[in-house]
Amino acid sequence: MTNIFGDFRRLVVAALDDLAAAGTLPAGLDFSRVAVEPPRDPAHGDLATNAAMVLAGPLKQNPMALAERIAAALAGRELVSADYRGSGFTVTAVRPGFLNIRLDPAVWHAQLRAILRAGTAYGNSTIGGGEPVNVEFVSANPTGPLHVGHGRGAVVGDALATLLAKAGFAVHREYYINDAGAQVDVLARSTHLRYREALGETVGAIPEGFYPGEYLVATGQALAECDGDRWLGRPEAEWLAPLREFAVAEMIGLIRADLAALGVGFDAFVSEQALVASGAVDAALAALAERGLIYTGVLEPPKGKLPDDWEPRPQTLFRATRFGDEVDRPLKKSDGSWTYFAADIAYHHDKFRRGFRNLIDVWGADHGGYVKRMQAAVKALSESEAALDVKLTQLVNLFDKGEPVRMSKRAGTFVTLREVIDEVGRDAFRFIMLTRKNDQTLEFDFAKVMEQSKDNPVFYVQYAHARAASVMRHAAEQFAPELLADAALAATPLDRLADPVELALIRLLAGWPRIVESAAEAHEPHRIAFFLQEVAAQFHLLWTKGRDEASLRFLIAADPELTRARLALVRAVALVIASGLAVFGVEPAEEM
């Protein structure tokens, strides 16, 4: 796949190797910090490299002099990529020691052809090298429908997974079902209450310690239809386990439906309960015990705010402090059962045993305190072979026309993910969830998301794609379909694309592979949202330019050759936007 920055970096490194071979530079220099980037200031040219800047230090040489030597070595080289063989470029060494590279427009035209040939696969990268990555996300407790916060985690995890796949990783999406703790017992009891209600009993207000949600009414009814009155008037010990199983299955059904509405799918749902039953917890902890990482001890009480029921107690502890955590962490509750952490260790151990070395978890920000211990556990279990990156998603604050939407589980004004999706649509929701960095709180305004204006990034980007599609529809009145196919446009002469605004747009589009790689490496899908807004802005700019200068319009009836060159650009814009939206799981709009 063509990546002009990568191509030029190779060219720069080759020039450096030449200098080393000629004895101008010492052999064995580290070029890893040498970068080829678009300069922030377009006046500096098309590409810039810091090669002289980063090598001057270790060589104890004047960066400017070094830059001039590299420039000379670079100037003699040829562009070898088939896409722009024979095209030229100029290199100039400037002030502190940067090298500015200016490319012939023909190089940019070649980029455009590459986009048209690749289609929405443009931007695909091989940096992942087919390496497996396990992305665990959502993993909401199976005690009710998903809320908006889960929705953010779902979108971030899903987009990150797609992004990594685009960057060449073998991605596996997982959902961990916490179906073994105390909260599923509460779910079972709450279901029993609704079940009695379904069978005609008056239960009144839902007491403290039970889930009050209306969604359990249907679960109680379903149970009544299924099992009749067999659980009525029996002791809890008899019905707790079967009802738990029943209710969890119902909740998973709810959650899967919510995820389906969002367009999020998983390769696996892993049950904590099944993991415990399979002995995975014992196995994982045995592995830790073998390495002497488990002991019985008494923890210091937390400083500052002391829990009122605190009492020193010997516990089974994991030596998390050996791996960068603040304190050692308990593995067993006082009733002898495993803590959530113990089971989660087993789960991550299981991921490791299934061959994953790259692990990513997407958690809500309220779980921030667990990052270090989980990373410690992964390090311990994998002997530092596996790495766990945890992406914490911050709160989503709901607004409507600038007014905060009050949410309270008790008052029943709780907004579910489903309600939001039904209101604004899946695509708008997904896009907005990715317009902020994951660890930044996000304002979600119902009115704004639906607004058809520049303020609304979803609309702005979709409108650019729709405009491009509209141009192509108009073009179809003038040209035969075979002349408008991407392959035909790729073959058309493009040297008439010479306006600075047109070239700036092509430059931007050519940056897409670079964005994919850097966003994938940083695990930051939100960067794509900002890139797409830039592309849309540049395209809208070109569009409006055509209003003042008729010669810049895309469709010029009297000049079919120029028109087709411009259509190539229009199609490339549409393809890059579609390629970016595909990472987000958003359908590009053909018209609005």
Added chain:
RNA sequence: GACCCCGUAGCUCAGCUGGAUAGAGCACUCGCCUUCUAAGCGAGUGGUCGCGGGUUCGAGUCCCGCCGGGGUCGCCA
């Protein structure tokens, strides 16, 4: 008290893992919008990058210390 995240223009936020004169949108000011591709367009004002040190050719970015906001803190998940 400890740990994690955040602090960039009046507001909402970017800032490409240390690069060149810190950006965008909104708001504000000024101009344009009979026709053409106007669910508008162009230009301008606006900054001690929370504060103070440090690292180096170079720091919004990395390190240390403060200040402010949020989150979390044994037997919840």
